[in-house]
Amino acid sequence: MQIQDGRSSETLDLAVKYLRQDLLIGLPTETVYGLAALASRPQAISKIFKVKARPTNHPLILHIADFQQLDKWAKNVQPFVAKICQQIWPGPLTVILQRSEKICDEITGARETVAIRVPNHGVALALLNKLDDGLVAPSANRFGKVSPTCAKHVVDDLGDDVALVLDGGFCAIGVESTILDCTRAYPQIVRSGAITRDELESIGNIKIENSDGESRASGMLEKHYAPKCRVVLAENSKDAESRLAALASDGRKVEIIDFFGDTIAYANQLYARLRQADETGTDVVIAVMPINTGLGEAVSDRLSKAAAASKS
Numbered sequence: 001m002q003i004q005d006g007r008s009s010e011t012l013d014l015a016v017k018y019l020r021q022d023l024l025i026g027l028p029t030e031t032v033y034g035l036a037a038l039a040s041r042p043q044a045i046s047k048i049f050k051v052k053a054r055p056t057n058h059p060l061i062l063h064i065a066d067f068q069q070l071d072k073w074a075k076n077v078q079p080f081v082a083k084i085c086q087q088i089w090p091g092p093l094t095v096i097l098q099r100s101e102k103i104c105d106e107i108t109g110a111r112e113t114v115a116i117r118v119p120n121h122g123v124a125l126a127l128l129n130k131l132d133d134g135l136v137a138p139s140a141n142r143f144g145k146v147s148p149t150c151a152k153h154v155v156d157d158l159g160d161d162v163a164l165v166l167d168g169g170f171c172a173i174g175v176e177s178t179i180l181d182c183t184r185a186y187p188q189i190v191r192s193g194a195i196t197r198d199e200l201e202s203i204g205n206i207k208i209e210n211s212d213g214e215s216r217a218s219g220m221l222e223k224h225y226a227p228k229c230r231v232v233l234a235e236n237s238k239d240a241e242s243r244l245a246a247l248a249s250d251g252r253k254v255e256i257i258d259f260f261g262d263t264i265a266y267a268n269q270l271y272a273r274l275r276q277a278d279e280t281g282t283d284v285v286i287a288v289m290p291i292n293t294g295l296g297e298a299v300s301d302r303l304s305k306a307a308a309a310s311k312s
Contacts (some may be wrong), residue, residue, distance in 0.1 A: 002026075003151045006123035006166030016130050018163045024048060026140045026154035027063075027127070028168025029119040031092050031176050031193070032147040032271070033154050034063070034137025035162065039073075045106040045136055051161040054143040057109040060136040061094050061177075062116045065128035073116055073134060075100050080204035081182045087203050089118035090125060092177040092194040107136055113183050123168040139176065140165075144309065146227050146274045149174050153275060174268040175298045181211075188212070192298040194267070225302045226309030227274040230284045233307050240286045247284050258288040263296040270299060274306070 004011040006028060015025050019037065022044035027036040035052065037044035039062055049056050062073060067089050070077060074097035081095055099114035108114050119125065128135060139147040140154040140162065148154045151167040178193030180200060186209045189197055197208050232247070234240035240256045248254045257273050259266040277285050287303050290296035 002155055002162065003165045003167050006127075006168045011164075011166060012123075012127055012130055015127055015164055015166055019044070019131070019135075022047070023163040024051060024161065026148075026151060026158075026162050026165030027135065027137050028123050028151070028166055028171065029063075029121045029137070030172045031119070032149055032171055032174070033140045033151065033165075034135075035140035035154075035158070036063075036135045036137040038131070039107060039134035039136050040104075042104045042106045045104070048136065048138065049106075051158060052138065052141070052143045054138065056106075058143075059109045059111060059113075059115055060107050060138050061179075062103070062107060062114055063119055063124065063128065063135045063137050064116060065125060065131075065134075066090075066118055069134070070116065071100075073100050073102055074098060074114060078182065080187075080206050084180075084200060084204045085118075088195060088199075090120035091118070092120065092173055093117060093200075094177045094179045094191075096179065096181040096183055096190070098183060113181075115179060117177055121168055121172075123166050127166070144224055144226055146225055146271050146306075147176065149268075149271050153271075156275075170268075170272075172268070174271060175295075175302055178298075180208075184209070192301045194295055194298065196294050196297070224305040224309060225271075225274075226306050227285070228278045229274075229282050230310040231274075231303065231307040232284055232286045233303060234286050234288045237288055240288050243286050247286070252283040253281060254284045254286060255282050256286045256288065259290070261291065263290045263294060263299060266290055266299045267295050270302060 027034040076098050094115050094117040096115045103114050141157045149171040151165045154165045178195040179191040181188045188211045190211045292300045
């Protein structure tokens with residue numbers, strides 16, 4: 001059986017065995033499930049790009065067991081970065097830093113920078129602590145599609161391309177980590193998540209600039225997180241009902257996603273709801289946009305990119 005209890009020591013031992021055989025596994029985190037390979041195995045990492053159909057110049061996120069390992073994988077870590085990471089890790093924050101000599105080109109898309117985080121999930125941390133290595137683990141789905149938030153989603157998407165999925169239950173947060181680029185003159189958030197700009201500025205006593213420049217991290221593309229159905233954005237519940245009436249008038253199957261201001265629930269259930277819409281043959285999902293602050297900013301980002309992708 002591909003899906004096994006990630007809390008079992010026998011399952012963790014099996015995961016270690018498979019990883020050292022250059023096989024890919026499904027890894028639960030607090031954000032989404034990842035498709036994991038050992039960070040020291042370029043051949044296994046290359047399989048991730050093939051399985052996901054992901055461009056090889058699109059960098060991967062490295063997962064490590066704790067803050068104390070950071071200096072093995074990155075260099076020239078500034079004091080404000082160390083302070084932020086020590087306070088937030090393990091947690092849904094990824095930092096982009098200058099890579100150490102330990103990092104292979106396959107992880108970074110041949111860039112001189114690397115994205116690193118410590119996941120806040122017991123199963124992921126237990127596995128990382130069994131390994132004398134890090135894990136690269138982008139979301140365990142085909143590139144550009146809806147991320148998985150439970151073990152079944154991983155198998156539904158990837159089938160036999162994944163040797164084992166460690167079942168860690170449903171992801172607590174449900175959207176990907178915040179990514180903070182610390183390699184610029186001023187740090188930039190290049191992907192929004194559960195950790196907000198205000199939190200980072202307060203902890204690090206820094207000023208964060210708006211993101212600019214080329215796509216250099218996961219989730220920076222304009223079109224991403226897309227289900228098969230079309231995604232339409234609505235400003236509020238009334239707008240959504242109006243759009244529903246118009247779109248359903250010609251026989252299309254349409255549904256509304258609206259969490260009425262509860263951004264935590266929205267983030268937690270968004271990807272599952274989009275997947276459910278595809279499973280039930282929904283033609284159009286009308287998503288009511290949350291308030292664009294805090295975690296709502298991350299949800300708004302994912303919805304905007306899903307809507308952009310569904311137009312192409």
